Amino acid sequence: MNSQWETVIGLEIHAQLATQSKIFSGASTAYGAEPNTQACAVDLGLPGVLPVLNEEAVRMAVIFGMAIEAHIAPYSVFARKNYFYPDLPKGYQISQMELPIVGIGHLDIDVDGETKRIGITRAHLEEDAGKSLHANFHGLTGIDLNRAGTPLLEIVSEPEMSSAKEAVAYMRKMHELVRYLGICDGNMQEGSFRCDANVSVRPKGQKEFGTRAEIKNINSFKFVEKAINHEIERQIELIESGGKVVQETRLYDADKDETRSMRSKEEANDYRYFPDPDLLPVLIDEDFKAQIKARLPELPQAKKQRFKADYNLDDESATILTASRQLADYFETVVKESGSEARICANWITGDLLAALNKADLDISGSPVSHKRLAGLLKRISDDTISGKIGKQVFEELWQGTATADEIIDAKGLKQITDTGAIEAIIDKIIADNPGQVEQYRSGKDKVFGFFVGQVMKEMQGKANPGEVNKMLKAKLQ
Amino acid sequence: MYNKTIAELAQGLRSGEFSSVELTAAFLDRIKQHSGLNAYISVTEDLALQQAKAADARLANGDAELLTGIPIAQKDIFCTEGVKTTCGSLMLDNFIAPYNATVVEKFNHAGAVMLGKLNMDEFAMGSSNETSYYGAVKNPWNINTVPGGSSGGTAAAVAARLAVCATGTDTGGSIRQPAALCGITGLKPTYGRVSRYGMIAYASSLDQGGPMTRSAEDAAIMLQTMAGFDDKDSTSVDTQVPDYSAGLNNRLDGLKIGLPKEFFGEGLNSEVAATLETAIDEYRKLGAMVTEISMPTLKLAIPAYYVIAPAECSANLSRFDGVRFGYRCENPADLSDLYTRSRGEGFGKEVKRRILMGTYALSAGYYDAYYIKAQKIRRLISEDFKKALSEVDVIMGPVTPSTAFGIGEKIGNPIEMYLSDIYTIAINLAGVPAMSIPAGFAQGLPVGLQIIGNYFAEDRLLNIAHQYQQVTDWHQQAPTGF
CATH class of the missing domain: 1.10.10.410 (Arc Repressor Mutant, subunit A)
Incomplete structure (x- = not known):
């Protein structure tokens, strides 16, 4: 990339909150049901219906706010964002504007061995819209309102990332965090975690930001990187050939690997935000926060430090093992159940187990080798029943079948001879x-x-x- | 039979003097006979007789409530399952609600019989019932005059004895003003006292449903059924509902009445003023102490209201877009055409005027000057009421500047029409409860007295109204021919 330019990136991430029911109605949020079977009168925006806030969504937003060490607003307000679209049943989206529930916080990312702190401007609660289905309705557009009213947390970063790589690192870290907290399933294919990227370039050393373009609705890490890099190149080429970047919303087309204009600033909607008179302000007191704090899981960073200190792990192993809560729990259970040295457990998990899982394209929750069975194997290695080398053979058998390590050792006569x-x-x-x-x-x-x-x-x-x-x-x- | 109170009818049903089916049939006959008033949009005859039959069975079983078998009617703003719910608009002319409003559910539970759905100004926007897609309603006291609005169908029906009592809604005076113009009793409860779920929204922070009856005694019974917390309405308030009939007979000795001087100045018809003077004298005789008070922010109520209510309605009415229910234009060319023509054809003039005003007030660059400023005024008005009601028990004044005006007289002049709500609007902005009770006549047309109380003091208002109705008979007078 041209070294006379520097890039400024800010991300808006939409994380779908993993509540059972919608943010303002009792309808289910489960994905993949027949169109319009999970939309009740409130979701359909029928005349006379009223929203009632799902307290679980508030709880999850507060959990998130605490995890990024943000200010939790004691008083936040839902507002109506007005615009017409067929999959927006009420003609307005209930969101938060002036007084969001989560204020300024931060997230640390690691890029090329360096840690960088990215500021988070705010995070607010809002409802998702439905979906317009353009396929096969005798030339008409179909509307599926199952998704309408699904709770979203919109997380807005400061414009503090300076490369696509940093943006991806931030998005990954955020993805890891929300799953850690159990507030979002992180399923990007289903749209549970997606982002908009604000990108601008400026001559190196210039203080003022360049004019930005917003790239909408990117739903994979790969696309985020490609879309941003593409957009940076487009803007630099445009400026260098004497043109000017215009403030606009652009859509990334993954098939063509390009962004194209959706609407310019002049065409932008005036959303006419105002406080929703159907909903009371959300009041969060110290008691509520204390209850949540008690429920807050150990965060990745803290867990990593603890793994290094308590289990004597190196930085790399600790990083790998704390990348997901499930993997970290698996590791700790294996250590406990096997009674083996933690470093040996870590080696087996980060080595043989993760390699096998990667090869099979599985994550830890789908591992054919349960923590119990792996612990059974490690126990026999540490009590010298078998050697580490034979252990690899037993692990193969554990992966393929359902027998325990002891059954395999017995059946195959693998017991170590100490006579x-x-x-x-x-x-x-x-x-x-x-x-x-x-x-x-x-x-x-x-x-x-x-x-x-x-x-x-x-x-x-x-x-x-x-x-x-x-x-x-x-x-x-x- | 149709002149009896709810208590008398309940007694008649229990003594076997008449059955609910007979009572219902008699009212259905009257509705047909007086269809010229245009009070009803839909008459649900089959459903009513079915409900009456069920009520008779309940009465026979001895598990009837006070309202069981009593024929009532609903303003057509309340969603009624399986029954057309139009809100007075072409936009919902084809809308059969798939669910019941909480208020409707409560009356069903009590065993009341629904005769039908009552005419109203389109989406409750109007003060004369002339904005209804279903045509103007006539005031039974003089069929060339308006019944008021927006609950004009309700007021006309109750005054003409086409229902024992009926529901209304009040955003800026829509219960009290038609009650005054038709000579009946209307109560706008404290904001949050009656659930808004299933009541089609006009201005959410101001809308409140309430009873419209011939007497305070009946209003107490109706409100008893309507009031209460509803977990489907976040703005409904979870406080205990008192027994509204229990204190009706309390004496009024020492009652402190405040008369805001701003209510009795320029603009108030002198005959109306004189009638109100007489009514207030009656209260003096009942032992009340009357003092003049001042509420300087009252004059700001109309401009503040005509920013806040249209702003909220501009969003509330966005759901009527021709996509999922209601009116859809013929052969839309594309999405924009679908929106533009469905809304352009489906909404009437006054509704469009208010949507445009509200959209303007919320627009970038105008929001602070209009919406925010109006909210500040609203707070000042609330403070004014709180202060006044800490010094006096109730505030009294006119409901309307004049008696019922002629059909067609003000419809061409929106500002003049808006000014007919000058005494009622501030109450909605403050959220306090208020009543209109019949207090006499001027030029042969009914005059209403407004009684405004503190938050959740509906029981006190009903008591004060009832005591007056014990010593006067204005509320018992029926228009000629009805």
Whole structure:
């Protein structure tokens, strides 16, 4: 990219809150039902209906606010955002404008080994609209209002990101956080987590922001990066060829990998926000906050620090293991159930298990090897029933089938031999059979020692206790 | 039979003097006979007789309530399941509500019989009932005059004995003004006392449903059924509902009445003023103490109201877009055409005027000057009422500047029409309860006395109204021919 320019990016993320029912009605929020089967009178905007705020949505917004160390507004207000669209039943969206529930906070992101703090301007509650279906209705547009009224948390960042890479890191971190908090399922295909990006460029060193364009409705990490990079290039090319960026809303077309104009500032709606007279202001007192604080899960950053301190993990392992709450819980359960050294548990999980999961395109919640079965295996390694090497073989079996590690060890006769008599007999045999190598070792060629270990292990099908073998071999070869 | 009070009718139903089916049939006959008043938009004859039959069964079983079997009617702003609910507009001429308003649900539960749906100004916007898509309603006291509005159908029906009592709604005077012009008793409760769920919204922060009856005694019974917290309405208030009939007979000795001088100045018809003087004298005789008070912000009520109410209505009426229900224009060319023509054809002139005013007031660049300023005025008005009502028990004054005006007289002049609500609008902005009771006649037409009380003091208002009705008979007079 042209180094005379710098980029300024701000993101607005829409996270669908994982409530059972809608934000202002009792209808279900479950995804994928037959069109219009999950829209009640309130969602349809029938004459006479009134919204009633779902307290769970408020709770989730406060949880989020606490997680980003934001100011939680003791008094926040719902407002009507007025515009006409067929999938917006009331002709206005209930949102928050002047007094949002979550105020200024921040989120730390890691890019190229550096930590950068991104400011969060605000987060507010609002209802989602329905969907317009343009396919196959005899030339008409179909409206599905199942999604209408689904609670959203709109999280607005400061314009503090300076590359697509940072924007992606921010979006990923936010995605991780909302799932951690259990307030959003993070399903991007279903639109549960999506973002709008505000992008502008300016000559390096200039203080004022350039004119920005807003790219709407990006629903994957890959697209966010591509869309922003594309938009940066477009703006730079435009300015360098003597043109001017106009303030507008653009849509990213993933198929063509380009953004195109939706509407300019002049065409922008005047939403005529005003406080919704059907809803009372949301009052949040210290008691309510204290209750939520008590329920607040340990946050990723804190968990990572604790894993490093309590389990003596390196930074990389701790980062990987705390990337999701489920994985972190899995790790801690395995440590507890196996009674094994935490570092060994971490190695198995970040190594063999995650590799297998990645290969199978599964996440931890879909792992064929439960924490119980993995703990069963690690227990047998740490009590020397089997060696680490045999452990890999047992892990394969755990992944393929349903047997426990003990059942596999028994059935396959994999138990480690610690009987010194049996090991001694084999060692004696190997020494007798290989006088040349014995001579070499005794004349100072230490490397030959490995040959003897290999031979013994081979003879004993890998089941000999390696420590015992080493000790006895050393004594015999003296 | 049709001149009896609710209590008398309930007694007749229990003594076997008449059945609910007979009572209902008699009212249905009267409605047909006087259809020229145009008070009803829909008469639900089959449903009414069915409900009457069920009421008779309940009466026979001995599990009847006071309203069981009593024929009432609903303003056509309340959604009634399976019954056309028009709000007086072509926009909803084809709308069969799929659910009941909470108020309707409560009357059904009490076993009341619904005779039909009453005419009203379109979307409750009007003071004469002339903006209704279904045509003007005639005032039974003089069929060339208006019954008032927006609950004009209700007022005319109750005055003409075409229902024992009926519901109204009041955003800026829509219960009290027609009650005054038709010589009946109307109560606008405290904002939040009666659920708004299923009551088609005009201006959400001001709308309030209430009873329209011939007497305060009947109003107490009706309000008992209508009032109460509703978890479907976030603005309904969760405070205890008192027994509204219990204190009706309390004496008024020592009652402190305040008369705002701003209510009795220029603009008030002198005959109306004289009639009110006589009514207030009656209260003096009942032991009340009358003092003049001043409420300087009252004069700001109309401009503040005509910013706030249209602003809210401009959003409330956006859902009528021709997409999901209600009127849709023929063969729309595209989406914009669908919106423009459905709304352009479906709404009447006054509704469009208020949507435009409200849209303007909320627009970028005007919001602070209009909407925010109006909200500030609203707070000042509330403070004025709180202060006044800490010094006196109730405030009394006129309901309307004059008696019923002629059909067609003011419809061409919106400002003059808006000024007919000059004494009622401030009450909605403050949210306090107020009543209109018949207080005599001027030029042969009824005059209403307004009684304004403190928040949730409906029981006190009913008591004060009832005591007056014990010593006067204005409320018992019927228009000639009815």
